[in-house]
Amino acid sequence: MNFEYSEKIITLQKKINTFFEEHILPIEDHVTTFNYSAENRWKRWPGIEDLKEKAKEAELWNLFLHKSYGELSPGLTNLEYAPLAEIMGRVLWSSEVFNCNAPDTGNMEVLAKYGSPLQQEQWLKPLMNGDIRSAFLMTEPQVASSDATNIETSIIRDGDDYIINGRKWWSSGAMDPHCKIAIVMGKTDPNAPRHQQQSMVLVPMDTPGLKIIRPLSVFGFYDSPEGHAEIVLENVRVPKENLILGEGRGFEIAQGRLGPGRIHHCMRLIGMSQRSLELMSQRASERIAFGKTFKDYSSIRQEIAQSQCDIEQARLLTLSAADKMDKKGNKASKDLIAMIKIVAPKMALNVIDRAIQIHGGKGVGPDTPLSHFFVAARMLRLADGPDEVHMYQLGKSVINAYSKNKT
CATH class of the missing domain: 2.40.110.10 (Butyryl-CoA Dehydrogenase, subunit A, domain 2)
Structure with missing residues (x-):
């Protein structure tokens, strides 16, 4: 396995990071406040369509759709999309800007793979354009x-x-x-x-x-x-x-839909975790308690070190799953997909919780994305199959691999 990013992906990473710096991070708090407001609930932030047009112009559009979908796809593999989805995970509402937001991604994959020409014309086309x-x-x-x-x-x-x-x-x-x-x-x-x-x-x-x-x-x-x-x-x-x-084909479609979706969620979770690590590191270098800067306490350094280890392990496991999906297909990758779906949300919860703890009162309030990150990660232990289902199936697969009596 070679996880070194190609020049194409390095270029796309730079483009997305530049887009974030210029168009998303400067307005993150404003959009988040709008979305949290009860009076604006179920209203769309007025500037979202303009941002989407900018993403189209920058050719940062529909990046999630695997190259196997031909002309519909920007030509990326799961492995190539992984680091791009990680960047999007840093701001919870940003995926829609690039038309890479759930559940639309999964629905577009279903229509692209299984839809009739009429269904694709009526619904896939406007979804891929970001019109609906x-x-x-x-x-x-x-x-x-x-x-x-x-x-x-x-x-x-x-x-x-x-x-x-x-x-x-x-x-x-x-x-x-x-x-x-x-x-x-x-x-x-x-x-x-x-x-x-x-x-x-x-x-x-x-x-x-x-x-x-x-x-x-x-x-x-x-x-x-x-x-x-x-x-x-x-x-x-x-x-x-x-x-x-x-x-009678619904279960088949569901299995085909959920494989890539689970990977996308895990990629974004790693982005949330990475940003949480950065925020807690910044906080540790600024705050003083009992005469010492947080970063000078051994316990704080250990929390940050452990978080870095946890993120990198989950990132590599996610890349491994994405790589196998590209080479062997979703069905052959089911064990790795199950592993990352078990590992990534728990990892994210642990890292985000450490970040919250180091931020103190600020960590549980609205002034950082940490509380919403934590809620999103907790929900993703249930979405697309709870931990227990993935562990049940993974355990069965592992036992069968080493047992003479397969079940």
Whole structure:
């Protein structure tokens, strides 16, 4: 494995860092204050479209889409995208500026890989242009959705249409005023083999019967403007052409969607952690307590040293997973993807917590990104599969690799 960045990626890193210095960091506090304000909740910061146009002009657009998608992609591999996503992770709202924000990234990958020409023209094209946003409706409150086969939402064929009934929550992106389309996972045949019962269907957000019940906060953060919603679907009718790939293919699509998404989350977590390390190092060099600068206390140095070790370990593991995905595909990389999904959020929580501790009262307030970083990292121990599911599957895989009695 050679993780030395190519000249192309070094150039892109420099371009993104320059973009951050010129356009994002100077307004970070202003945008964050706007997004946190209750009066602005579910409103988009007025300058976001201008920033997106600047990113397009700089050719820093849709960088997430793997080179295997051909003309749609900027031609990057997962390994090449990794350090770019890390930079984006330094400011939580910045990914949208480059059209690299979840859940749109996963939805675009689904449409690019599995969508029909009509679906791609109607929904993928405006998503890739950044003209609209999207939501992904999978998780349900009534069942343990970490096992996707539990999902109860029904998608029933009725002539030339499908009728959808169910309740979803943690539907990321659904609160955004520019959210126009949702990908909904449900069951078309509950009597089929376990992993062939599910299907995915495209549902425009203005379809009659789709009702947003409430926004959901994460430890008090609403993640405006995209947010997370609880949604009820009552006799929602869409044309049969809205079904993606075919009946019974939903679980297959979900597995294809979540692999890259998990890696993207981990890349951004490393960016959050790296910035937290930098902030705590700056704080340690400035603050004085009991006659000594923080940096002169051995315990502080140990916390910072341990954080540097933790970040670098997680970074290398993430790059290893990205490299194998590029060379062997997502399925062959499932163990490494599981490892990084287990490791990265916990690592980030530990590093961010140390940074909060060194900042004292400032660390838990609104004057640094640390508290929101901490909440995001904690949520990502659940999103795209909780730790326990990944450890269960990884443990099984490891045992099978060294056991004569495979299960």
